[in-house]
Amino acid sequence: MNQQDFEQRNTPVWTRLDEMIQAIGKRHGKDQRDAKQVEFPHLYRQVCHHLAIARERQYTTHLIDRLNQLMLRSHQYLYSARAGNFSRVMQFIGGGFPALIRREQRLFWLAMALFVLPALIMGLSVYFWPEMIYTLMDSSQVSQFDQMYSPSSPYIGRERGSDDDVLMFGFYIYNNIGIGFRTFAGGMLYGLGSIFFLFFNGLHIGAVAGYLTQRGYIDTFWPFVIGHGAFELTAIVFAGMAGLKLGFSMLAPGRKTRLTALIDAARVSIRIVYGVIGMLVIAAFLEAFWSSIKSFSPEIKYIVGAVLWSMVLLYFIFAGRRHAD
Amino acid sequence: MLDTYREIETPEGVELQLRPAGPIVRAMAWLVDVLLRFAIYMVAGIALQIFGRFGMGMLLIIVFLLEWFYPVLFEIYWRGETPGKRWLGLRVLNDNGTPVSWGPSLIRNLLRAVDFLPLFNGFGLVTILFNPDFKRLGDLAAGTVVVYKDKETHTALVPETDAHTPPIALRLEEQRAVINFAERSQRLTEVRAAELADIVAPVTGSQGFAGIKRLYEMANWFLGKR
Numbered sequence: 001m002n003q004q005d006f007e008q009r010n011t012p013v014w015t016r017l018d019e020m021i022q023a024i025g026k027r028h029g030k031d032q033r034d035a036k037q038v039e040f041p042h043l044y045r046q047v048c049h050h051l052a053i054a055r056e057r058q059y060t061t062h063l064i065d066r067l068n069q070l071m072l073r074s075h076q077y078l079y080s081a082r083a084g085n086f087s088r089v090m091q092f093i094g095g096g097f098p099a100l101i102r103r104e105q106r107l108f109w110l111a112m113a114l115f116v117l118p119a120l121i122m123g124l125s126v127y128f129w130p131e132m133i134y135t136l137m138d139s140s141q142v143s144q145f146d147q148m149y150s151p152s153s154p155y156i157g158r159e160r161g162s163d164d165d166v167l168m169f170g171f172y173i174y175n176n177i178g179i180g181f182r183t184f185a186g187g188m189l190y191g192l193g194s195i196f197f198l199f200f201n202g203l204h205i206g207a208v209a210g211y212l213t214q215r216g217y218i219d220t221f222w223p224f225v226i227g228h229g230a231f232e233l234t235a236i237v238f239a240g241m242a243g244l245k246l247g248f249s250m251l252a253p254g255r256k257t258r259l260t261a262l263i264d265a266a267r268v269s270i271r272i273v274y275g276v277i278g279m280l281v282i283a284a285f286l287e288a289f290w291s292s293i294k295s296f297s298p299e300i301k302y303i304v305g306a307v308l309w310s311m312v313l314l315y316f317i318f319a320g321r322r323h324a325d
Numbered sequence: 326m327l328d329t330y331r332e333i334e335t336p337e338g339v340e341l342q343l344r345p346a347g348p349i350v351r352a353m354a355w356l357v358d359v360l361l362r363f364a365i366y367m368v369a370g371i372a373l374q375i376f377g378r379f380g381m382g383m384l385l386i387i388v389f390l391l392e393w394f395y396p397v398l399f400e401i402y403w404r405g406e407t408p409g410k411r412w413l414g415l416r417v418l419n420d421n422g423t424p425v426s427w428g429p430s431l432i433r434n435l436l437r438a439v440d441f442l443p444l445f446n447g448f449g450l451v452t453i454l455f456n457p458d459f460k461r462l463g464d465l466a467a468g469t470v471v472v473y474k475d476k477e478t479h480t481a482l483v484p485e486t487d488a489h490t491p492p493i494a495l496r497l498e499e500q501r502a503v504i505n506f507a508e509r510s511q512r513l514t515e516v517r518a519a520e521l522a523d524i525v526a527p528v529t530g531s532q533g534f535a536g537i538k539r540l541y542e543m544a545n546w547f548l549g550k551r
Contacts, residue, residue: 002549048337058501060548061508062482068342075335076404079423163379170382174389181393185438188462193439246466259465266432266466273435 003059010050014070017043021073044074095320097275100268102316104241107248111240114198115233119206126210133211136203145208149217149224169288176232177280183239184246184273191247198240205233223298224291226305230312231283235276242272331458331470333422341422344473345458346415348450351471355446357409362391393434400430406474420468429467436463483507488550489542492528500547507544510537 020040051067101108126132133142179197186193212221249265250258290304333341369387373380399407405416405425417425417433425433440449440461449461458470483504495503510518515534522529522536529539 002547004549045337048335048339052339058497060483060504071339072341075341075422076424080404163377163382166382167378167385168382170385170389174385177389178393181435182438185436188436188439188466189442262466263468266468267428270428270432270435273431 003057003063006050006053006059007063010046013043013046013050014067017047017070017074021070021077024077040074041078044071044078047071047074092271092274093278095322097271097320098316098318099320100271100275101238101241104245104268104272107241107244108237111194111198111237111244114195115202115237115240118199118202119209122203122206123210123213126207127214130211130214133207136207142211145212146215149212149220150215151217151220165288165292168292169284172284172287173281176284177277180235180239180276180280181273183236184243184269184276187240187243187246187269189247190250191244194240194243194247197243198236201236219298223301223305226302227291227308228283228286230305230308231279231286234312234316235279235283238272238279239276242269242276245269245272329457329459331472333420335422343418343422343470345460346471346473347459348453350413350415351453351459352446352450354407354409354413354415357412358396358407361408362395365391396434396437397427397430400425400434401427410471414474415471416474417469417471420470425467425469429469432467433461433463433469436466439463483544483548484511484541486538486541486545488546489539490546491543492530495528503540504544504547507541510540 017040020043024040047067047070051064051071054064054067122132122136179201183194183197183201186195186197209221209225212218245265246262246269249261253261256264286308291301329345329347331343331345333343335341366384366388370384373384376383396407400417403411405418410416417430419425419429437449440446440452440463442448446461449463452461452465453459456465458464460470464470484507506521510521513521515537518537519533522540523532525540526532526536529536529543531539
């Protein structure tokens with residue numbers, strides 16, 4: 001068959017497909033899916049076939065380009081991403097996430113150690129030798145912490161306005177989730193970035209806790225941090241764990257190439273990051289609107305804190321056990 | 326061998342041709358997006374000022390959301406384009422040529438934090454320069470590629486003339502050469518086209534502009550016009 005006959009015979013198919021793409025581009029949701037179900041794939045496959053023929057028979061560049069464009073555009077629509085559906089999100093929260101963490105628990109313990117050990121060591125050394133804190137912070141930062149948590153400071157006992165709560169909420173979202181993301185992304189540097197963030201945040205948190213405890217600000221500091229800490233500290237460890245997974249996939253790719261190992265690891269890691277985002281939003285909310293309330297006695301704060309910690313622990317130990325995967 | 330096409334075979338067994346986009350055009354798209362975000366922060370900052378500390382909190386949340394999720398949401402809902410990419414005719418695709426999906430988009434945009442290190446996208450630039458598909462670290466891990474959006478084809482049609490039988494039978498490749506000449510000669514100067522046509526003067530039996538015309542006629546004949 002020569003080219004003109006070929007074009008003549010098949011042009012109706014091409015124009016029909018072209019019309020459909022333009023129509024789909026303008027519609028949304030259900031209409032779009034309906035269009036996908038029947039006619040569209042059929043026409044698309046026909047055009048693929050025509051393109052293959054045109055290339056094989058070396059028809060003119062003009063025709064091949066035209067078919068190539070048509071095929072590219074339909075390909076984009078036919079294989080476009082499905083919107084994440086609600087039930088999958090619920091499944092993830094309801095058990096997929098803790099099951100995933102348990103499956104990767106070796107990485108979890110490693111990230112945990114990288115975070116908790118520096119915190120403990122730094123915390124204890126500052127507690128016994130308070131001047132150790134100056135290895136991490138300068139005196140203005142230290143006096144800022146002094147002011148914030150000193151029972152005699154004018155800020156203590158004064159209720160903040162609700163607009164202050166919103167300001168702090170915004171700050172915690174911006175700052176803490178940002179740190180979580182960087183801890184994850186740092187894993188791309190063969191894990192070094194994640195290790196750095198875990199280690200450094202551990203040191204910092206340990207130093208502040210050790211210092212304030214040694215100064216005797218126990219009733220102002222610990223009730224404040226205990227509640228949201230359950231979500232925040234755990235989430236930072238998870239973020240580090242997700243980053244370490246990226247790093248290890250490149251260091252020890254096993255039987256895959258480094259690149260495929262990395263891509264596969266990233267797919268798992270990003271699901272951990274979904275969970276981290278959720279936890280850090282909860283943490284920011286608690287920190288801004290619950291931890292800051294000063295009208296409750298420290299005892300109540302400790303009780304609520306204990307409840308929150310056990311919820312987190314029980315969730316990650318027991319939820320999603322029936323998930324076989 | 327030197328061009329940057331990347332070919333992907335679809336499930337239908339046909340090859341897709343993609344053209345990965347290089348560092349300069351991507352940097353420009355990035356810059357457009359940065360400026361756009363900056364403009365939004367300015368406007369939001371001024372507007373939210375009247376709400377005092379409440380407004381500041383809102384602004385911080387807006388900055389957070391835009392810094393991290395602006396590219397992700399655009400890439401998902403605009404089929405792989407952010408405003409900057411749309412401006413410069415780029416789009417993000419999965420490695421298999423399908424539109425980028427949630428996971429990969431989030432991965433590539435979170436890892437932007439590393440690509441940005443140590444200064445001004447340093448790691449990203451170095452990786453792009455060493456990778457045949459111009460991928461930065463985020464693209465490598467996500468399995469995505471930034472390509473030029475499909476453009477309308479620029480190749481000209483074979484000019485319509487009368488069809489004329491060639492004096493001798495030509496092989497398929499020779500027929501293709503004639504057709505390709507007819508398509509491309511329109512982008513050459515007439516003198517150059519005539520010069521090329523003169524190479525096959527023994528076949529066309531004529532010189533100069535008449536030779537071009539003869540080749541057009543043959544091309545039409547090969548395409549099936551009688």
